[in-house]
Amino acid sequence: MKKLLLLLIILILSACASNADDENSNDGTEDTLTPISVEILMDDQLEVGEHTLQVKVTHNDEPVTEADEVEFEVWQQGQKEESTFVTAEENEEGLYTAEYNFQEDGIYHIQSHVTAKSQHVMPKHQVQVGNPTETDEHEAHEDEDGHDHSHDHSHSNNVDVDFNHQNGESSGQEILNVNISLNDEPLEEGRVRFEIKPDDDEHPVWADAEETESGVYTSEVELDAETSYTVTVHIENDDGLHEHEDFQFETE
Template sequence: MFIKLGIIYFVFKINKNLELELAMKQIILILISLIFVMAGCSKDEKPAENDKVPELIDVVIKMPETLKANVSVNIQAAVTQGNEKVDDADEVKFEIGKAGQEDTEMIPAKHQGKGVYAIKYTFTEDGKYTVVAHVTARSMHNMPKKEISVGTGGNTAAGKQIQQSQNTGHSHGDEGTQQPQGNDSTEHSHGNESSEHSYGHAHGNTAIDFQAGTSINANEEAVLTASIQNGGQPLTGADVRFEIWQEEHEPHEFLPAQEGENGKYSLNKTFTAQGVYTIKIHLEKGEIHDHLEEKIDVK
């Protein structure tokens, strides 16, 4: 009898020890798994800490020095990002139009390799033209413009190229200079007119006054106007563009304004969605380079 009881006790103790050992092994496995998970998370977080702001894409329009009517020419856009040639652009198109005319042609470009996108184009008559390269690549948009003359009147194909890129600053092609960013020397004033939203900006001898309607509604055409003066006089013959975007949407839109009377430049724009939009007006004429940035609420 005592022997049987001894055997039962011995077996019971062995089972208890086995259960305890198994429980300890499970706890150890759980701790090891947690260590690996934490190590993996810390590795994932390190790149985020070292993230750098990507360099902007740069676009240079290239075309022959001499342009003649009814002769096919090769027009290229060389796209780079830092020292890298961009061969994976989402879209590259050339917009070509004659000065003073609203109708333009939009022509998709073909990738030629080494960051070059090109089209063949024939100007059918003499005159002044604008060539705009619309480039979307790597979640950025750049649309430089080149003003040219075909045939009589002299050729300016190698002249100034105006760069407009997604960043808040802007560069100026062959001039090799970049407009400083920031508002250290800029004063802004906001009008209290009841008839429309008005935003003023004065920088040196240049003043930009931006007006929008009293109420801007989605899917309805709105008129955006920039009244520009230099030295107290209306500034005419300037290149004025509206950069428009919402913070959560990319890329930005760059839209040319139409010049009116007395230094007024306007854009008819239909906003397709409600929300707050940022409007940045880019002004360039000769040595004058300025901009005004404001926000509007589309209902």
């Protein structure tokens, strides 16, 4: 009788431990499927001199602390190949900052590179420093009209799109995620496709996305490592919605 009772206790404890492991595993999966939100907190106009670059990182509306990596890439209009990287430090929960000296007038682009919760997000922000030339302003305007949307968030016709990507389990595998809302409500039962094109190749890769939770669409694709891509997110639904937004990302 005692042996039978002991066996029952062991079986119950084993079942509890297994359930706990499953819950922990599911929590990790939910973390990677729910996109992190990255927002650059900068004014649109600055004076020449040193300024604080700031980015806010959240996940499920909670601040992300101890991100794996946060960097700012800064370059002047038309000089992307001469960009400068500065490492950000966590100043308070979810807020990462770095100092940068804008040495002359012009249009500058600030792009944050944030790696956290197995995701990599690269929003971009444009600032006017001092009194830029008319040529700088004209080129910056052309960039905006030319779909240079390398940030992770876009807004069009009451459609909000948050994009991020993360490494998959195997080499070359990338997981693409978009969080889509229409009129401030999650877009459910939409048809979402990713058109993925390497910057040095005209032939895109197409991938259908699956709705993994309300308004969140995900797809796994095989891509080359250390390559820059432009992804066009095509969004449709049965009510006649047809939107597309462009983003840029890099594989590791």
